[in-house]
Amino acid sequence: MERQDEWVRVERTSAFKELTKQRKAFILPATIFFLVFYFGLPFLTAFTTILDANVIGAINLAYIYAFAQFGMTWILMHIYVSRANRWDDLVDRARHEAAEGDGTSENGGDGRSSG
Numbered sequence: 116m117e118r119q120d121e122w123v124r125v126e127r128t129s130a131f132k133e134l135t136k137q138r139k140a141f142i143l144p145a146t147i148f149f150l151v152f153y154f155g156l157p158f159l160t161a162f163t164t165i166l167d168a169n170v171i172g173a174i175n176l177a178y179i180y181a182f183a184q185f186g187m188t189w190i191l192m193h194i195y196v197s198r199a200n201r202w203d204d205l206v207d208r209a210r211h212e213a214a215e216g217d218g219t220s221e222n223g224g225d226g227r228s229s230g
Contacts, residue, residue: 124216130208137205141198145191152187156180 125131156177159166166177 124213128209128212134205
């Protein structure tokens, strides 16, 4: 029951609320963008002729779109990692706020001794 109480203290901190708000603000649009971009290729190739245009020789827009998915995935991953690194500060702040709430701030609030 102690771990559950600790989680409830963390969950009630302003830093944790800010963390969940920022995560949702990034993850939902990023997921929607990824799914639209990812499923756009099979949709466009199956139901339209937009990607049939040749660009260089026999290479058409479908190939460029397919290879762009690799780039989009890497770019999205780097954006996520940079955002997640900033979220670590909020996690630390939430831990600190929760620890202040129960008087264990000298050991970081994680139940372990510091020495």
